[in-house]
Amino acid sequence: MAGEACSCLYGTRVLESDKSEESWAGQPCVLGIDEAGRGPVLGAMVYAAAVAPESSDLSGRDFNDSKALTAERRDSLFDDISNDPQIGYCAEILSAQFISACMLSRDRVSLNLLAMESTYKIIRSIMDKGYKLTKVFIDTVGDAERYAQRLAQQFPSLQFTVCPKADALYPVVSAASIVAKVLRDRALESNKKDVGVEEHVQLGSGYPADPHTKAWLRSSLNNVFGFSQPQLVRFSWETANKLVAETAIDIKFEADADEGKDAAGSGTQQRLSFAPATRQGAVVETQALGRHAYFRARKLARIGDSF
């Protein structure tokens, strides 16, 4: 799959390798689900599912332990999976912008909820394509038991196995892991080009602890927009939020004040108003005091009394 096809700067994007027309799709199939790019402060997060006949034995394919594989080896295995008539996949790319927007929205959608919804979406997509799904294997962080219960509720016809390190245990999950990682890397590369970051510039892995990433973030600070390539950055991450708060001009969103929380969700009360220190810098609405409620509601001030 070409790099450009993986680009996702805005919203989300579903990519598939559809093998549902193959004869095995009507026979019992198994699904493996894994993610990539959950932790980084840069770029997209990807949820991927790999589907294969229940009868197939993928254990000899060396998909296992994708974290130990080199990028080149992963790329090559990804091509193998794409070309293999006996393996299909479905993946959703969630852009950094989408992640930020959801987590910073008035609803304060958590990353876990985004993960869950993405998982549901790809399972549903696989089922809608006509694969005869029986069993699903998922790698998880956090409470495996509870997650399995929720999944079983959503998809009563499927049998779920949820456990940590599933990508090492079940080859179909390893395959999903490879798809997720490769798409994540390609999406980031593609985004890098789209926003005009030169090829030689190192973003690092995108993890907040990575020194390359930290250095890049600091070097691309922007006074107004936070970062000079804002579409690459997850503003909801503490790392990004802190840098912006420390260096960029102070901007307060009315929506945050309504919540009573700051962007990082620490729950501290945030006062929105700016003290009108001087006549010059006075905020317009104070000038509307004494006027009819109609004008005050619209923050309309008499022109001669302003500034």
Added chain:
Amino acid sequence: MSHSKVHLSIHSARQQQPPAEATLHWLPCKTGQSCDADVAKLFNPTIQVLKPSGDLQGEASSSTQPLLEASFRGRQLRGQRLVLPPGYKGFVTTAGAPSSSVQGCTGGEESQEDEDEDLGEVEGSAQGQRRRPCKHWIVRHTFDSVTYWNHDTPPGRSDLPRRVFDWMAVAKQVHQPVSREQVEEQMRTMQL
């Protein structure tokens, strides 16, 4: 309540050219600071069209402005362009020095002349109000429309910027003098 005059310089001796048209974005946030921003590079590319025509439910005049989405500091913005009604013009101004050399300004001293007749319609002005020196604003840019943005929520009728524009559209009618005959006619129809 006192009233004051504002002198608006559209062409001042110091400016080289007439003021340029500006594109304005009204964001759902506040800042105490003012500075340059690379809007073309860092904001405009994030703008997406959500819906080509922004007809809001129940609006008398259908808005043909598209519903838009954008991103600012990671926030999801949803907005729409509002066009100034006929007879209105937008100015982006900076304060100039109030001086007596500017035509029509008192330059800080009270003047016995020049009753503010044109400001009278809103005030019901009374005599003997303390007069302020005339303010001087210099026009930097002009505009005929503003794109306003909500945090997450799609543009709606009760949004503040929209209500401001609603006022502009009816302000003239509200201030229009009404004849005795018109009042009597209205009362007749109400009684029916």
